[in-house]
Amino acid sequence: MKQEGTIMLEYKLAFRNLFGAGLRTWLNVTVLSIAFVIIIFYNGMLDGWNRQARNDTKAWESGSSQIWHHLYDPYDQFTIADAHAKVPAEYKPDIDRNLITPVLIAQATAYPGGRLVNVLLKGITPSQTILELPTVALGQNQENTEDYIPAIVGTRMAHSAKLKQGDNLLVRWRDANGTFDAREVKIAAIYKTTVPTIDNGQIWIPLEKLREMTSMPDEATYIVIGADYKEILKERGDGRQLQGWIYKDEKALLKELDDVIAAKKGGSKIVYGLLLAIALLAIFDTQVLSIFRRQKEIGTYIALGMTRLRVIWIFTIEGSTHSILAILLGSIWGIPLLMLIQKTGIPMPSSVDQAGLAIGDSISPFYSAGMILSTILLVVISSTIVSYLPTRRISKMRPTDALRGKMI
Amino acid sequence: MDNELIVKLENVTKRFPAGKTEFTALSNINLTFGKGEFAGLVGPSGSGKTTLLNIIGSLDTPTEGKAIVLGKTINSLSHKEAAALRNYGIGFIFQTYNLLPVYSVYDNVEFALLLQTMGSTQRKKAVMEALDWVGLADRASSKPSTLSGGECQRVAIARAMVKRPQLVLADEPSANLDSNNSHNIVQTMKRLNKELNTTFIFSTHDQKVMQYLERVIYLKDGKVERDETGGNNHAGI
Ligand SMILES: Nc1ncnc2c1ncn2[C@@H]1O[C@H](COP(=O)(O)OP(=O)(O)OP(=O)(O)O)[C@@H](O)[C@H]1O
Ligand SMILES: [Mg+2]
Numbered sequence: 048m049k050q051e052g053t054i055m056l057e058y059k060l061a062f063r064n065l066f067g068a069g070l071r072t073w074l075n076v077t078v079l080s081i082a083f084v085i086i087i088f089y090n091g092m093l094d095g096w097n098r099q100a101r102n103d104t105k106a107w108e109s110g111s112s113q114i115w116h117h118l119y120d121p122y123d124q125f126t127i128a129d130a131h132a133k134v135p136a137e138y139k140p141d142i143d144r145n146l147i148t149p150v151l152i153a154q155a156t157a158y159p160g161g162r163l164v165n166v167l168l169k170g171i172t173p174s175q176t177i178l179e180l181p182t183v184a185l186g187q188n189q190e191n192t193e194d195y196i197p198a199i200v201g202t203r204m205a206h207s208a209k210l211k212q213g214d215n216l217l218v219r220w221r222d223a224n225g226t227f228d229a230r231e232v233k234i235a236a237i238y239k240t241t242v243p244t245i246d247n248g249q250i251w252i253p254l255e256k257l258r259e260m261t262s263m264p265d266e267a268t269y270i271v272i273g274a275d276y277k278e279i280l281k282e283r284g285d286g287r288q289l290q291g292w293i294y295k296d297e298k299a300l301l302k303e304l305d306d307v308i309a310a311k312k313g314g315s316k317i318v319y320g321l322l323l324a325i326a327l328l329a330i331f332d333t334q335v336l337s338i339f340r341r342q343k344e345i346g347t348y349i350a351l352g353m354t355r356l357r358v359i360w361i362f363t364i365e366g367s368t369h370s371i372l373a374i375l376l377g378s379i380w381g382i383p384l385l386m387l388i389q390k391t392g393i394p395m396p397s398s399v400d401q402a403g404l405a406i407g408d409s410i411s412p413f414y415s416a417g418m419i420l421s422t423i424l425l426v427v428i429s430s431t432i433v434s435y436l437p438t439r440r441i442s443k444m445r446p447t448d449a450l451r452g453k454m455i
Numbered sequence: 456m457d458n459e460l461i462v463k464l465e466n467v468t469k470r471f472p473a474g475k476t477e478f479t480a481l482s483n484i485n486l487t488f489g490k491g492e493f494a495g496l497v498g499p500s501g502s503g504k505t506t507l508l509n510i511i512g513s514l515d516t517p518t519e520g521k522a523i524v525l526g527k528t529i530n531s532l533s534h535k536e537a538a539a540l541r542n543y544g545i546g547f548i549f550q551t552y553n554l555l556p557v558y559s560v561y562d563n564v565e566f567a568l569l570l571q572t573m574g575s576t577q578r579k580k581a582v583m584e585a586l587d588w589v590g591l592a593d594r595a596s597s598k599p600s601t602l603s604g605g606e607c608q609r610v611a612i613a614r615a616m617v618k619r620p621q622l623v624l625a626d627e628p629s630a631n632l633d634s635n636n637s638h639n640i641v642q643t644m645k646r647l648n649k650e651l652n653t654t655f656i657f658s659t660h661d662q663k664v665m666q667y668l669e670r671v672i673y674l675k676d677g678k679v680e681r682d683e684t685g686g687n688n689h690a691g692i
Contacts, residue, residue: 056569060555060557063557064557066557067556067557234577241601271464297460343553344553346514346553346557347549347553347555349514349538349541349548350512350514350541350547350549350553351541351542351547351566351567351570351614352538352539352540352541352542352543352545352567352570353538353570354534354535354538355534388510444513445515446514447509447514448516450553
């Protein structure tokens, strides 16, 4: 039985019945709209955080990709003593053009205020512009570097070692031959970054200085590749071809970050899943009640010549229309709210920083069209399912019983 | 009356499960109804009037025997076929009107046609005509909740008649109405019966309804006790 206005009949009935049901409908719709907006907010926060963390990590730490000395493992301090080699000659011109920049790492001990702290000395070219580290500060007093070594540290390191700009700090290291040596570094600048992995326990000094101190001329532990260089590298074939060096692409460098975000997403699913479940339960309950209370109406539909399947449709559409109203309502109050939050950002307590993830003072949520669309689908489909489930009892209903209102 | 047969019941028996045994609501009913009949089932409560109307209306099936309605054997219809039979061939009028409260008078009447294939212009014309028949054209946009019981039942009559079915089944249509309204709606139905030659079958214990009937079938304990044809009863109003 297909005729014009067929589906419209179901929707017309659904909307009228829902509006006719008054308060109950609006309670359901309100709860569902809250779930809807919160799901978008949660996902938006995590996506925003993810984007921010990725951008910051790329800007401050990883660059577009890196080439590592084959022994280098940032999670294993013991590799550092051996993870260094001369920078392949092929890269020299690119380093000079500031397309890529080498970093050398050496283990050291610092003595802030008489305490002993293990640190990493990281040598980097002061004139580099690939990473956002304020390395220019390392090159400012080049004329009198005989007296002291300029260094920059992050706010976390400065805080834990109680360092201020202009402070001196004694560091002790071992050179390539295993001989101990000690010098003072002077804090030329303190930088603030969202990326803790280039801050905690690290002291950045000029690359040439570190090479000299450790007797490792021309050597590096890893090489950071700038965004402009990616294409050149692709054409030339990547660093894997070079003996003893391993190419690490963006995915590999950000893997840890992605894993943490994925785990957070999993956790947040429980929170908003619970909220959605409450809203769906309310719709389910409403459906059960309305099918029970409206037996006579169901009987009348059947007497008027409707098939049971069509009656089931009517009730299913009526229940799922909650979700359409919820999305409309959610848009009315949610869009201004979510946009405001996006503009102002959500302040983050500094304790979150301990997670070892790049996180700013505030996070601006990011709402992608795909995420919003899939949330809409989730809400519509799940509410259609819970609306459908109770209607199956209609197919078991005898129309004569329904008309008498005696179905149990 | 015309010879054309609208309803033919052959040895119709209906039993309902009642605990461990069975309860016989109808036993061996043999009846026929022709085109344009204005007939009523009369009998005490529990005599099986509603059960019989339900079987004729294809809302239920006989346990034994055969019911043929508008050429279709009720016993063997699928849900879908039964729905189509009701959709096109049978109008129902209930004691409690059974209007859709969320719909206007117009929408309630139109509803019966939305299940059929009909263009919107033609549909609109049919609905207004049906509302004219029952004298409610001016209330088309009212909600059922604002109507009196008699008006509601007239909307229900319009809804049953709008698709011009061959058969209308009315289960105690006046039971919830006062005397004036009872007369009014039966007169309306009688007029439509004559104008459109629609077959009407009532169930009733209402004397006011009975006096209009051209045929009265007395049921008792699920059996036909008497079947009186003749226009004598409706002499006085
Ligand atoms: N679904 C059912 N299950 C069990 N018994 C039923 C069912 N439907 C009807 N009956 C029984 O069948 C008998 C006839 O019922 P029916 O409703 O047809 O009577 P009626 O003549 O319409 O009575 P009333 O004037 O009170 O409407 C009654 O005793 C009733 O209890
Ligand atoms: Mg009855």
